[in-house]
Amino acid sequence: MATSTAxxxxxxxxxRRQPFGxxxxxxxxxxxxxxxxxxxxxxVYELWVQSSPSIAKFGFRFLTTKxxxxxxxxxxxxxxxxxxxxxxxxxLLISVPIGVGAAIYLSELAxxxxxxxxxxxxxxxxxxxxxxxxxxxxxxxxxxxxxxxGPVIQAVLGKVPLFSGRVYxxxxxxxxxxxxxxxxxxxxxxxxxxxxxxxxxxREAALALGATKWESTYQVVVPYARLGIFGAIFLAxxxxxxxxxxxxMVIGNDPSIHASLFAPGYTIAAVLANxxxxxxxxxxxxxxxxxxxxxxxxxxxxxxxxxxLIILTTGKGSARG
Amino acid sequence: xxxxxxxxxxxxxxxxxxxxxxxxxxQGAQATGxxxxxxxxxxxxxxxxxxxxxxxxxxxxxxNKVTALIGPSGCGxxxxxxxLNRINETLRxxxxxxxxxxxxxxxxxxxxxxxxRRVGMVFQRPNPFPKSIFDNIIYGPKINGxxxxxxxxxxxxxxxxxxxxxxxxxxxxxxxxxxxSGGQQQRLCIARxxxxxxxxxxxxxxxxxxxxxxxxxxEDLLVTLKGQCTIVIVTHNMQQAARVADxxxxxxxxxLIEHDKTNVIFKNPARxxxxxxxxxxxx
Amino acid sequence: MTGRNTYRNAVNNVMLSLSGVCAVLTVSTLFVILxxxxxxxxxxxxLDFFTQLPKPTGQVGGGMANAILGSAQVVLIASIIxxxxxxxxxxxxxxxxxKTFSMLVRYTADLLNGVPSIVIGIFAWGVLVVxxxxxxxxxxxxxxxxMLIPITARSTEQFLIExxxxxREGALALGATKWRTIATVxxxxxxxxIMTGMILGIARISGETAPLLFTALNNEFWSSGxxxxxxxxxxxxxxxxxxxxxxxxxxxxxxxxxxxxxxxVANILARTVISRGASxxx
Numbered sequence: 040m041a042t043s044t045a046x047x048x049x050x051x052x053x054x055r056r057q058p059f060g061x062x063x064x065x066x067x068x069x070x071x072x073x074x075x076x077x078x079x080x081x082x083v084y085e086l087w088v089q090s091s092p093s094i095a096k097f098g099f100r101f102l103t104t105k106x107x108x109x110x111x112x113x114x115x116x117x118x119x120x121x122x123x124x125x126x127x128x129x130x131l132l133i134s135v136p137i138g139v140g141a142a143i144y145l146s147e148l149a150x151x152x153x154x155x156x157x158x159x160x161x162x163x164x165x166x167x168x169x170x171x172x173x174x175x176x177x178x179x180x181x182x183x184x185x186x187x188x189g190p191v192i193q194a195v196l197g198k199v200p201l202f203s204g205r206v207y208x209x210x211x212x213x214x215x216x217x218x219x220x221x222x223x224x225x226x227x228x229x230x231x232x233x234x235x236x237x238x239x240x241x242r243e244a245a246l247a248l249g250a251t252k253w254e255s256t257y258q259v260v261v262p263y264a265r266l267g268i269f270g271a272i273f274l275a276x277x278x279x280x281x282x283x284x285x286x287x288m289v290i291g292n293d294p295s296i297h298a299s300l301f302a303p304g305y306t307i308a309a310v311l312a313n314x315x316x317x318x319x320x321x322x323x324x325x326x327x328x329x330x331x332x333x334x335x336x337x338x339x340x341x342x343x344x345x346x347x348l349i350i351l352t353t354g355k356g357s358a359r360g
Numbered sequence: 361x362x363x364x365x366x367x368x369x370x371x372x373x374x375x376x377x378x379x380x381x382x383x384x385x386x387q388g389a390q391a392t393g394x395x396x397x398x399x400x401x402x403x404x405x406x407x408x409x410x411x412x413x414x415x416x417x418x419x420x421x422x423x424n425k426v427t428a429l430i431g432p433s434g435c436g437x438x439x440x441x442x443x444l445n446r447i448n449e450t451l452r453x454x455x456x457x458x459x460x461x462x463x464x465x466x467x468x469x470x471x472x473x474x475x476x477r478r479v480g481m482v483f484q485r486p487n488p489f490p491k492s493i494f495d496n497i498i499y500g501p502k503i504n505g506x507x508x509x510x511x512x513x514x515x516x517x518x519x520x521x522x523x524x525x526x527x528x529x530x531x532x533x534x535x536x537x538x539x540x541s542g543g544q545q546q547r548l549c550i551a552r553x554x555x556x557x558x559x560x561x562x563x564x565x566x567x568x569x570x571x572x573x574x575x576x577x578x579e580d581l582l583v584t585l586k587g588q589c590t591i592v593i594v595t596h597n598m599q600q601a602a603r604v605a606d607x608x609x610x611x612x613x614x615x616l617i618e619h620d621k622t623n624v625i626f627k628n629p630a631r632x633x634x635x636x637x638x639x640x641x642x643x
Numbered sequence: 644m645t646g647r648n649t650y651r652n653a654v655n656n657v658m659l660s661l662s663g664v665c666a667v668l669t670v671s672t673l674f675v676i677l678x679x680x681x682x683x684x685x686x687x688x689x690l691d692f693f694t695q696l697p698k699p700t701g702q703v704g705g706g707m708a709n710a711i712l713g714s715a716q717v718v719l720i721a722s723i724i725x726x727x728x729x730x731x732x733x734x735x736x737x738x739x740x741x742k743t744f745s746m747l748v749r750y751t752a753d754l755l756n757g758v759p760s761i762v763i764g765i766f767a768w769g770v771l772v773v774x775x776x777x778x779x780x781x782x783x784x785x786x787x788x789x790m791l792i793p794i795t796a797r798s799t800e801q802f803l804i805e806x807x808x809x810x811r812e813g814a815l816a817l818g819a820t821k822w823r824t825i826a827t828v829x830x831x832x833x834x835x836x837i838m839t840g841m842i843l844g845i846a847r848i849s850g851e852t853a854p855l856l857f858t859a860l861n862n863e864f865w866s867s868g869x870x871x872x873x874x875x876x877x878x879x880x881x882x883x884x885x886x887x888x889x890x891x892x893x894x895x896x897x898x899x900x901x902x903x904x905x906x907x908v909a910n911i912l913a914r915t916v917i918s919r920g921a922s923x924x925x
Contacts, residue, residue, distance in 0.1 A: 069735055144666040251651050281757075
């Protein structure tokens, strides 16, 4: 019986003599995991390569030119960037207060069962396909905008450039409104989790000092959770700028910049949806693809920022739909 | 009470048959019985990353005896136990130095799955698989290819009887294991571990999540089982060690301070640290 | 002091009620959508709708049978490709991955998940439609699979990680190898959650329109095989809704009702019935 006290003789290492089955399993699963990396890199590569004629022709001017003319083959992304930004920002301006308000209710006030049931319904809202929102928007929101919302707002604020001009029914504001509804679930469910992650003793400390429930929520809990809420906002923004179908159906398809929210416009996603299959000519097509690249870049930055913020607060990232 | 050395005296205790004892040493006792030890650890050092959790632990476990490992939280007793069936290797960044032998053979020289079949383990919280009682027990034999020529039902009944669970489980064999109570689940885990006929059974604080009645049942079980295999049990409950173990090892801060017959440890410990722990001067 | 307290209490009550109003408002949008679809679409849901091809433009009647079949085809292709890739990648992330590589894969999966679906459509067009010189259901299916992969991978990983370490150790301690532990204990234990994730992913892609616009395109007739264009429900809804014919609008509502019902039913089933056993008892 060996009684050697040579200490280091049998140091273990986790990879020592793996059974064959384990090696195979590792290799197979590694392959599929790597496939995800390969596919993503490939997407970026394809977009880049396909948009190179346009990049070569326009360079950085592409991002600052207003002109979009398939006849003269002059393309600029500005109207679409403008439309994308304006619709998304307005959508955020409306949905963040309402969404965070709803999240506050769900996290702080509602009894657990009610909160869970309502959150479930909110998450169902996230499952509604974009084209259904578009369908609703065309036949309900557009006439409503044209006949009620537009006139009412113009009666009060008609002189302001932002609200001037003819109300067609389609346009930036209509798109923003449907976007608002579509991003509610992202704002609400992520903010709710961020709020629920605030430790109980924070609330209790405020209440113990005599604060009302609203004061404790608004002055202590929400600030504590603000990183997560910002994460929710970025996530929603990323979703909004990439949103295609609902926006395409109500944006009005006008590739120019207008000051008024009631005017028709265009977004990157919408022009791609409408013109891609009709595009003839190398430059036209590559300009469209370059738009897609721009959109991809924007969503990538926003999503990365969002994930970072969310991980910092709730401790779990997610690939939510 | 001043510690006395028990030199070569033969003591009949309530906890096991007569054995002759060598003098206790600071690094561990050689409780040499008639046969060579079933498991032997020599100069074991263990590291979690750069933290050294075990320092030069040498210990022997005699066949068909129950050895208890006691000590305060974080003293390394569970860590040491988990090296005996190489389950620590599933953790990242760990390193084992020294030698652990089973029947004289270094366990690192075996196929790892064979070590684990011969040295079974029961965990702190019952961890039955989300399968039926029957499937839980048959799992070990199935993957180890032990079902050839034997009826599965017989195997299940035998294991459940060995774990004193047959009467309570025989009518629910195909129900989910989670239908059992906590104490029953732990006995199921013991039955599951026994189903592969291990030569050694390691138990890591098996009763810490159980009520006193369930605990008593398992303690009775262990005393019966030792005739069939060698048992090592980690416990933070000293009375439990006193009730079931033939020998007891006291760990403190990664070192084995003293290993001796149980009644010596509890009545006449050689080391001051042991005495302090036993008498509750620290926890 | 009392005046201030009354004011503070009033603010408290108002704000808290307002937040409740916000919650109700957002939830009600779901019901508004549902009721509009039922109101406008239900009456058009006759046998014709499910069995007939669309009539030529301007003519009343017909159905969307080809779109229903086309959607099924495209989703099936996407599932066959996307589910296994996502599933095994998820197992890698949960069970095998090294720390930095896993982080990279996770980040990339989340990135892929965030890519706007229209951009996915462009990619699939460039890589499949162009070389093949025609639009096809196959291309549409592959585009959708790109969306299914990250969803499946992350949700599989999430449910596998939830299985406690003690269960893995229990199997290993009985002499099981790692892959056996995963295949016979861990994955079965997590199967409910994993299936839920898959069903939710499939429901999500079946409602997607944008990736199909330049891949499967559309088809007035039955698709003549996987490598020809196919009508799909979401694309039909889109084309019919923006067209100037009232009859097409009617059909769009009906199709919308069918699509939404399928998606919501899948979601409700997955989230309630299947998930109920997804987490282990304590």
